[in-house]
Amino acid sequence: MAGLRTLLALLVVAVVAVAGCGNTGGGSSSGGGGKKIALLLPESKTARYEAKDRPLFQDKVKALCSDCQVLYSNANQDSAAQQSQAEAALTNGAAVLVLDAVDGAAAAGIAQKAKAQNVPVISYDRLILNSAAVNYYISFDNVAVGKLQGTALLQALTGKTSPSIVMINGDPADNNAKLFKQGAHSVLDGKVTVAKEYDTPNWSGDQAQNEMQQALTALANKVDGVYAANDTTGGAAIAAMKSAGVRPLPPTTGQDADLAAIQRILIGEQYMTVYKAIKPEAEGAAELAVDLALGKQVPSSMVNGKTNNGAADVPSILLTPQTVTKSTIGTTVIQDGYWTKEQLCTSQYADACKTAGIT
Numbered sequence: 001m002a003g004l005r006t007l008l009a010l011l012v013v014a015v016v017a018v019a020g021c022g023n024t025g026g027g028s029s030s031g032g033g034g035k036k037i038a039l040l041l042p043e044s045k046t047a048r049y050e051a052k053d054r055p056l057f058q059d060k061v062k063a064l065c066s067d068c069q070v071l072y073s074n075a076n077q078d079s080a081a082q083q084s085q086a087e088a089a090l091t092n093g094a095a096v097l098v099l100d101a102v103d104g105a106a107a108a109g110i111a112q113k114a115k116a117q118n119v120p121v122i123s124y125d126r127l128i129l130n131s132a133a134v135n136y137y138i139s140f141d142n143v144a145v146g147k148l149q150g151t152a153l154l155q156a157l158t159g160k161t162s163p164s165i166v167m168i169n170g171d172p173a174d175n176n177a178k179l180f181k182q183g184a185h186s187v188l189d190g191k192v193t194v195a196k197e198y199d200t201p202n203w204s205g206d207q208a209q210n211e212m213q214q215a216l217t218a219l220a221n222k223v224d225g226v227y228a229a230n231d232t233t234g235g236a237a238i239a240a241m242k243s244a245g246v247r248p249l250p251p252t253t254g255q256d257a258d259l260a261a262i263q264r265i266l267i268g269e270q271y272m273t274v275y276k277a278i279k280p281e282a283e284g285a286a287e288l289a290v291d292l293a294l295g296k297q298v299p300s301s302m303v304n305g306k307t308n309n310g311a312a313d314v315p316s317i318l319l320t321p322q323t324v325t326k327s328t329i330g331t332t333v334i335q336d337g338y339w340t341k342e343q344l345c346t347s348q349y350a351d352a353c354k355t356a357g358i359t
């Protein structure tokens with residue numbers, strides 16, 4: 001009896017260990033036998049990766065190749081961990097790497113290792129820098145993202161004389177953060193005073209909140225607007241302003257159309273976000289990956305540009321980002337099915353939904 005119980009306990013531990021792999025960032029696989037496709041995502045604090053990118057990618061791979069397997073891992077913003085995860089995927093027989101790099105420069109090492117084993121690499125969302133071993137890049141026009149954020153912020157500041165803003169940029173190791181910052185500066189410079197500006201390592205919300213707190217102290221709470229590079233940092237800046245008693249809250253930007261951000265926009269706490277339709281990005285990457293894994297020709301119609309990464313012009317698929325403010329929630333993220341009215345308009349937000357005409 002005791003022996004049986006021990007055996008059962010061991011079995012439970014084994015099953016839990018196998019099931020838990022995907023959630024611990026250790027890498028897991030789904031699907032049948034056949035070709036293996038590695039999806040390496042950078043972090044899990046930003047909602048999009050586990051809620052959108054991962055399932056959309058996995059479902060599309062399954063639809064295109066029922067016996068392909070997705071080897072999934074998430075690096076939780078640890079570049080060394082991502083390196084090990086990529087090496088593990090290669091050892092495990094991955095036929096293609098779809099890599100969303102924690103650190104664009106460090107990821108060149110991963111691309112090099114893959115190339116040495118004749119494994120093609122797709123640079124997903126964030127560009128892998130200084131490497132000729134990158135086969136495709138699929139992302140959004142990320143300078144345009146920064147321009148949309150800057151333009152919306154200027155719009156919100158119409159009528160303010162000599163407005164001054166705080167800029168909370170993303171992680172400097174992420175090439176996208178550089179592009180968002182560049183796009184934002186290209187429209188804001190000369191029109192506003194940038195009173196304080198920070199780069200936020202790891203896109204950390206905690207760090208962004210500290211940065212905003214420091215800025216508020218230095219500026220005696222006098223801030224007309226906040227440029228935050230994404231919804232995590234935007235939400236953190238808003239939290240810092242709320243706890244410092246800043247009233248009314250100045251317009252704050254974001255990006256990712258996180259559900260929490262759309263709800264903040266609804267109730268007037270956040271001014272805007274940038275909606276990047278993850279479906280065509282994740283599904284496009286899945287199509288590329290399956291073609292490459294099966295040795296098929298990628299249709300040239302998929303590619304709409306080239307991006308120089310410092311070592312090569314990488315054939316690119318670049319998608320178009322979209323601004324979302326309170327008045328366009330219905331015609332963007334709701335209309336596109338990114339969020340349903342039911343997800344958005346929970347009891348706490350029901351009145352705000354009604355006022356915004358989302359019913």
Ligand code: BGC
Pocket residue numbers: 043046048125126170174176177203230231255256
């Ligand atoms: C992505 C954003 C995301 C950020 C933090 C960027 O590379 O494009 O969508 O918010 O990383 O993960």
